[in-house]
Amino acid sequence: MAAKKKSQQVSGVYVICGKDKFLAGGECEALLDRLLGVDQRAMALYQPRAEDADIAQVLDELRTMPFLAEKRVVLIKDADPFISANRQYLEKYFDNPSPCGVLVLTVGTWRKNTKLAKKLATAGQLIDVAEIKPWKLPKFAADYAESKHRKAFAGRSAELLVELVGDDPGRITREVEKLAMYVGDRKRITADDIEKLIGHNRMFNAFAVIDAITAVDMGGSVERPRNMFAADKSAEYTVVG
Incomplete structure (x- = not known):
């Protein structure tokens, strides 16, 4: 019934x-x-x-x-x-x-x-439903991690997550889901966890573009940055340091 x-x-x-x-x-x-x-x-x-x-x-x-x-x-x-x-x-x-x-x-x-x-x-x-102000996104990420997974961000690591991921709340929650699985039984998510799981992907995308250019793969060198920027609106500002 x-x-x-x-x-x-x-x-x-x-x-x-x-x-x-x-x-x-x-x-x-x-x-x-x-x-x-x-x-x-x-x-x-x-x-x-x-x-x-x-x-x-x-x-x-x-x-x-x-x-x-x-x-x-x-x-x-x-x-x-x-x-x-x-x-x-x-x-x-x-x-x-x-x-x-x-x-x-x-x-x-x-x-x-x-x-x-x-x-x-x-x-x-x-x-x-109001949009979340950019400066409130780290707290949004921290609240989501706590309410859904009983995880806490160490120090200012939530700010690092937002810096790497961008201002899309949906993508932030997806990355929190990945981080929660990555840390396993640990209760805290550290900056090192974020750099290994998410920062590595950002650098991989950037170097994939460089590799495509040096290999004279013009199609790939155009398509990769297009995909990277579509997935991460802040990449055009942060990928070159």
Whole structure:
């Protein structure tokens, strides 16, 4: 039998707004955990791609009685174009949301002076996901390491991690995951760990470019820096020292 979620006040509509998709995605997952158990999602979650979502189908899903769950959830990620194409229908729906459905939309921008935004104030909730300021990223990395892996950064090693990885929170968390596995049972992540695991990769990428040039591999010498800069926005400033 499906695990039943604890009864709590649930809105009929949620709009999660954030430019950083990783952070907005984290808020979205936390909300889904509140609304549905993992084993309920197969039967009570409808998640079309924004470009494929049909407004009639979406509204029909929201008005369908849920099976083995308190609410039926419709989730549309990156919903900006879906909202633009169906604004008038959504405005009508916001006036009278379905009592058995929850609509969750993630967007990059949300203009608060629109009719739809004003209707959201009574129809549901806006979850505004702020970007993390660059100087707060080391603390973000440290908090993530502590909460997910019970690991602590030694000294100013979290700052070194951010310097090497860049300002992408998603990439920072992925590197923390690797570091947590790398240090094993140790409780602290040191600067030496970061230099060995991440700093080495940065230097390897830089020397791979040099090797390609000296080997007269013009295709490789162009493609490698392109890939390196795409993966790390700060590489163009730090790779040459």
